[in-house]
Amino acid sequence: MKTEVLGGLVVALALIPEAIAFSIIAGVDPRIGLFASFTMAVTIAFLGGRPAMISAATGAVALVVAPVVREYGVDYLLATVILGGLIQIVLGLLGVAKLMRFIPRSVMVGFVNALAILIFLSQVPHLIDVPWLVYPLVAVGIAVIVGWPKLTKAVPAPLVAIVLLTGAVVLTGISVPTVGDEGELPSSLPSLLIPDVPWTLETLQIVAPYAVAMALVGLLESLMTAKLVDDITDTHSDKSREAWGQGAANIVTGFFGGMGGCAMIGQTMINVKESGSRTRISTFLAGVFLLILVVSLGDVVAIMPMAALVAVMIMVSVGTFDWHSVRLSTLRRMPKSETSVMLVTVVLTVATDNLAIGVVAGVLTAFVLFARRVAHLTTVERLDASDDDGQRVYRVTGELFFASSNDLVTQFDYSDGAREVVIDLSRAHVWDASSVAALDAIETKYAAHGATVRIVGLNEDSSARHGRLSGELGAE
Numbered sequence: 153m154k155t156e157v158l159g160g161l162v163v164a165l166a167l168i169p170e171a172i173a174f175s176i177i178a179g180v181d182p183r184i185g186l187f188a189s190f191t192m193a194v195t196i197a198f199l200g201g202r203p204a205m206i207s208a209a210t211g212a213v214a215l216v217v218a219p220v221v222r223e224y225g226v227d228y229l230l231a232t233v234i235l236g237g238l239i240q241i242v243l244g245l246l247g248v249a250k251l252m253r254f255i256p257r258s259v260m261v262g263f264v265n266a267l268a269i270l271i272f273l274s275q276v277p278h279l280i281d282v283p284w285l286v287y288p289l290v291a292v293g294i295a296v297i298v299g300w301p302k303l304t305k306a307v308p309a310p311l312v313a314i315v316l317l318t319g320a321v322v323l324t325g326i327s328v329p330t331v332g333d334e335g336e337l338p339s340s341l342p343s344l345l346i347p348d349v350p351w352t353l354e355t356l357q358i359v360a361p362y363a364v365a366m367a368l369v370g371l372l373e374s375l376m377t378a379k380l381v382d383d384i385t386d387t388h389s390d391k392s393r394e395a396w397g398q399g400a401a402n403i404v405t406g407f408f409g410g411m412g413g414c415a416m417i418g419q420t421m422i423n424v425k426e427s428g429s430r431t432r433i434s435t436f437l438a439g440v441f442l443l444i445l446v447v448s449l450g451d452v453v454a455i456m457p458m459a460a461l462v463a464v465m466i467m468v469s470v471g472t473f474d475w476h477s478v479r480l481s482t483l484r485r486m487p488k489s490e491t492s493v494m495l496v497t498v499v500l501t502v503a504t505d506n507l508a509i510g511v512v513a514g515v516l517t518a519f520v521l522f523a524r525r526v527a528h529l530t531t532v533e534r535l536d537a538s539d540d541d542g543q544r545v546y547r548v549t550g551e552l553f554f555a556s557s558n559d560l561v562t563q564f565d566y567s568d569g570a571r572e573v574v575i576d577l578s579r580a581h582v583w584d585a586s587s588v589a590a591l592d593a594i595e596t597k598y599a600a601h602g603a604t605v606r607i608v609g610l611n612e613d614s615s616a617r618h619g620r621l622s623g624e625l626g627a628e
Contacts (some may be wrong), residue, residue, distance in 0.1 A: 159427030160437030179220025182335035188410025193439030201393030233406035235363035240399030268473035293463025332454030370414035505517030527555035542571035552587035578609030
């Protein structure tokens with residue numbers, strides 16, 4: 153319980169400047185981001201499928217919804233968040249989480265490394281054009297986070313660093329940027345409200361595109377983070393429950409005036425790796441502590457130096473990055489296609505500041521490279537000994553699909569005087585209509601030269617597909 157409580161407290165402290173920063177990105181009052189972090193964390197603690205994962209206002213969602221605020225106002229933002237939550241529930245119930253099985257490991261590695269880079273880059277603005285004392289404070293904070301676990305793990309090192317640096321700044325009276333400089337903290341609790349928008353088809357047409365984008369980005373980031381926590385903790389999570397739980401949390405957030413959100417990789421890593429939390433208690437308490445801190449203890453929180461939180465987030469980024477993946481020994485051993493997929497994921501994620509774009513691009517790259525690699529493994533071999541008997545026997549080996557079957561037609565000799573051609577597919581598998589169309593084309597070409605084609609060796613699945621589609625694909 154002590155681990156869970158302290159973990160929740162550290163996460164709450166780290167959530168405050170992040171929520172304020174994301175509110176600025178979205179173009180809304182900081183209170184809207186802070187309220188969203190509270191309602192998301194508390195709701196997902198009960199409904200989510202991944203214990204110890206932190207959900208709150210995020211930069212990915214802020215980027216998606218910012219145009220709504222800019223063009224239509226906050227009430228349309230809340231309507232977008234509510235509709236986005238409904239879409240996430242529908243997607244969760246439809247089993248969208250099962251699509252996680254199609255995300256390769258190289259994309260996951262790229263996702264993790266890109267997140268680590270983004271977490272670090274998000275701290276850079278706090279290190280530019282600041283008093284020089286910020287730099288030694290950050291260095292001391294990093295030293296405490298690295299050295300404290302060697303003394304004891306009873307209290308999380310990030311919490312110790314925050315308390316020590318805050319005490320040092322208060323006692324010495326030095327002037328450095330604080331949490332209070334990031335934006336005004338709320339002085340009241342969030343209240344239930346209904347967005348003041350016309351409930352018409354026109355409103356739906358305005359918010360629907362942003363709601364769909366928010367739902368997809370939020371689910372992708374949340375499910376990827378859940379899989380990462382699964383790997384770290386060697387436990388399993390219910391991805392479908394996490395999907396519809398995120399939707400329910402966003403609906404609650406929208407009705408309480410929040411900007412929406414999803415899982416947060418940085419705060420989750422603080423909770424799971426740095427603090428050692430493993431249960432829903434830490435997630436729930438992170439939301440509760442956040443509200444208590446900003447409403448009841450706002451004056452205390454406001455004096456915390458940003459240097460302390462920067463030190464925490466820098467160490468989170470260092471701990472999140474998969475350093476093994478960029479070692480020379482690993483890169484030499486790893487196939488170039490795998491490394492390429494990882495680099496595409498990292499580069500596009502960092503360049504666009506959008507995890508969804510990077511992950512989707514990485515998955516598409518992996519699919520293309522995989523198809524290209526498998527296509528080259530398909531071969532056609534002639535087995536008959538001579539041309540005297542008028543029969544030709546060919547054996548096809550490999551997987552027949554759109555990428556490999558395109559060249560299949562060119563690997564047969566149609567003008568060698570054969571009367572009968574036997575195509576042995578016992579070592580092949582027919583996967584799609586493109587392959588059936590290619591086999592039909594081969595039969596058609598041989599028929600034009602007066603030869604008949606007999607296809608043998610089809611396994612049950614290939615035979616069923618070939619029998620259903622052959623001659624029905626429109627080829628003359």
